[in-house]
Amino acid sequence: MSVLTSLPEWKKLSELAATVKNAHMRDWFAQDANRADKMQLEACGIFLDYSKNRVNDDALKGLFDLARACKLETLRDAMFAGEQINSTEGRAVLHTALRNFSDRKVLVDGEDVMPEVHATLAKIEAFTASVHSGEHKGYTGKPIKHIVAIGIGGSFLGPKIMTEALKPHTVEAVKVHFVANVDGCHIHDVLSSVDFEETLVVMSSKSFSTQETLQNTLTAKDWFLKSGGTQEDIAKHFVAVSSNVKAATEFGISADNIFPMWDWVGGRYSLWSAIGLPISLALGFENFKGLLEGAFDMDTHFTTAPLEENMPVLLALLGVWYRNFFDAQSHVLLPYYHYLRGLPAYVQQLDMESNGKEVTQEGENVDYPTGPIIWGSEGTNGQHSFHQLIHQGSGVIPADFMLPLNVPNQDDTHHAMLASNCFGQTQALMQGKTFEECYADLDGKGLDDAERKRLAAHKTMPGNKPSNTFLFDSLTPKTLGALVAMYEHKVFVQGVIWNLNSFDQWGVELGKVLGNQVLAGIQGEADKDNFDASTQQLIAKFRAANAPK
Numbered sequence: 197m198s199v200l201t202s203l204p205e206w207k208k209l210s211e212l213a214a215t216v217k218n219a220h221m222r223d224w225f226a227q228d229a230n231r232a233d234k235m236q237l238e239a240c241g242i243f244l245d246y247s248k249n250r251v252n253d254d255a256l257k258g259l260f261d262l263a264r265a266c267k268l269e270t271l272r273d274a275m276f277a278g279e280q281i282n283s284t285e286g287r288a289v290l291h292t293a294l295r296n297f298s299d300r301k302v303l304v305d306g307e308d309v310m311p312e313v314h315a316t317l318a319k320i321e322a323f324t325a326s327v328h329s330g331e332h333k334g335y336t337g338k339p340i341k342h343i344v345a346i347g348i349g350g351s352f353l354g355p356k357i358m359t360e361a362l363k364p365h366t367v368e369a370v371k372v373h374f375v376a377n378v379d380g381c382h383i384h385d386v387l388s389s390v391d392f393e394e395t396l397v398v399m400s401s402k403s404f405s406t407q408e409t410l411q412n413t414l415t416a417k418d419w420f421l422k423s424g425g426t427q428e429d430i431a432k433h434f435v436a437v438s439s440n441v442k443a444a445t446e447f448g449i450s451a452d453n454i455f456p457m458w459d460w461v462g463g464r465y466s467l468w469s470a471i472g473l474p475i476s477l478a479l480g481f482e483n484f485k486g487l488l489e490g491a492f493d494m495d496t497h498f499t500t501a502p503l504e505e506n507m508p509v510l511l512a513l514l515g516v517w518y519r520n521f522f523d524a525q526s527h528v529l530l531p532y533y534h535y536l537r538g539l540p541a542y543v544q545q546l547d548m549e550s551n552g553k554e555v556t557q558e559g560e561n562v563d564y565p566t567g568p569i570i571w572g573s574e575g576t577n578g579q580h581s582f583h584q585l586i587h588q589g590s591g592v593i594p595a596d597f598m599l600p601l602n603v604p605n606q607d608d609t610h611h612a613m614l615a616s617n618c619f620g621q622t623q624a625l626m627q628g629k630t631f632e633e634c635y636a637d638l639d640g641k642g643l644d645d646a647e648r649k650r651l652a653a654h655k656t657m658p659g660n661k662p663s664n665t666f667l668f669d670s671l672t673p674k675t676l677g678a679l680v681a682m683y684e685h686k687v688f689v690q691g692v693i694w695n696l697n698s699f700d701q702w703g704v705e706l707g708k709v710l711g712n713q714v715l716a717g718i719q720g721e722a723d724k725d726n727f728d729a730s731t732q733q734l735i736a737k738f739r740a741a742n743a744p745k
């Protein structure tokens with residue numbers, strides 16, 4: 197038995213869950229007129245209604261007791277203080293230092309990292325201004341109009357999705373194009389749509405060793421040289437963001453054009469670092485800074501609010517409740533705002549790469565479920581497809597609904613319809629529709645009783661499906677920063693409860709190594725006996741199809 201499942205707090209929660217499973221939220225709402233009033237929180241411009249969750253006062257108390265038993269506050273403070281909590285890589289975890297607007301020093305190996313953080317922000321600000329003003333010109337003297345941002349994983353999702361979410365704040369001076377996949381279709385499409393004399397390539401790779409990013413950058417460099425640029429002109433058209441300055445310089449990026457980051461920033465937590473340069477170029481530095489300020493506000497809330505009023509803590513504990521005591525396999529994110537449609541993909545990397553682990557900090561196998569599958573897409577589209585399974589599928593899928601109260605180019609009818617669908621879905625999930633109601637609806641339809649009962653059973657919606665609803669005034673850079681930091685801290689809290697190292701990603705690393713080995717096989721540079729029979733067969737098929745004719 198693991199330390200976690202032997203805790204008395206865990207056992208208590210198992211008992212409470214058995215009772216709560218027999219209760220229906222419909223009845224709780226009927227019995228307590230103040231339920232919605234009591235079960236809401238507000239922080240950093242985000243309003244959360246969590247009353248449509250399968251928790252009562254006892255369950256909530258039990259969950260907060262569990263958090264305390266797992267020493268949540270101590271571990272949280274250790275992260276902010278720069279302790280090496282990423283124990284398998286011997287690293288501090290300090291994305292919070294990147295948005296530290298207080299006077300607090302942040303020490304790594306005894307040295308304050310804040311001066312370097314500020315210097316890098318100043319470099320981003322100055323570079324953004326020089327590109328937007330036209331002062332930074334291409335080698336033929338033309339101003340930069342296109343940014344091709346190359347990166348993958350955390351060096352791509354954050355910049356792309358934040359830029360997309362804040363589209364109404366886009367500057368006119370430049371257009372940013374993102375490229376991640378090594379599939380050549382993407383980079384070729386992008387490069388064929390821009391003029392090389394007016395294009396700046398921003399290559400983002402923390403490690404400077406990721407196959408996809410290196411290859412896409414080589415292709416862009418080749419395109420630039422073939423179009424008429426020379427090696428000396430590259431300095432005006434290629435910049436890099438990396439913690440591996442040596443590799444970036446060897447690749448041919450001049451030292452002045454390298455924006456630093458550090459090994460204490462995890463890839464999936466890096467949008468706040470210079471990895472966010474494309475955001476600054478797309479939206480202006482003030483808006484990038486707004487994101488950081490919103491995240492800082494959420495950091496302050498997370499570190500100072502009592503656990504019971506702490507939004508990331510509450511969300512994490514509700515997630516643990518469903519994952520561990522209701523066998524919920526997944527968690528769905530449903531932004532009712534077109535520009536925020538990428539958020540599920542962002543949180544998917546954040547959560548699944550962080551807590552997709554089955555070994556505890558001590559290296560023991562867990563005896564409890566850990567990170568859920570994260571998925572979702574924009575509302576209302578999902579209502580006409582996968583919501584069916586959330587309403588009537590056999591499992592529990594907790595949902596996060598989110599809606600800005602005001603949107604740009606406000607069209608009252610559209611926005612009222614959007615809101616009504618969002619709220620209507622949470623209501624339907626919670627209350628469902630009983631067999632009796634469905635049976636009554638079928639009265640007078642000329643059905644015999646057996647057929648009426650059969651149909652009523654199909655139409656019955658069990659309800660009692662949990663959801664959170666987040667509302668914010670409008671999606672400003674600050675609100676978005678707070679929202680993203682809220683999910684970061686939720687993931688952290690769950691990692692603490694499950695006793696995981698949320699900051700490594702060995703599974704992903706293995707994929708990178710094997711990908712390179714198979715590439716050697718495909719290129720005829722590796723002994724086929726290095727591969728299993730299935731992989732040998734696949735390589736042989738690929739080689740045969742691509743053999744010189």
Ligand SMILES: O=P(O)(O)OC[C@H]1O[C@H](O)[C@H](O)[C@@H](O)[C@@H]1O
Nearest residue numbers: 349350351401402403406463704
């Ligand atoms: O920034 P890079 O070093 O190129 O890494 C890009 C991505 O690589 C891996 O897939 C990691 O798991 C991600 O967390 C990381 O963001």
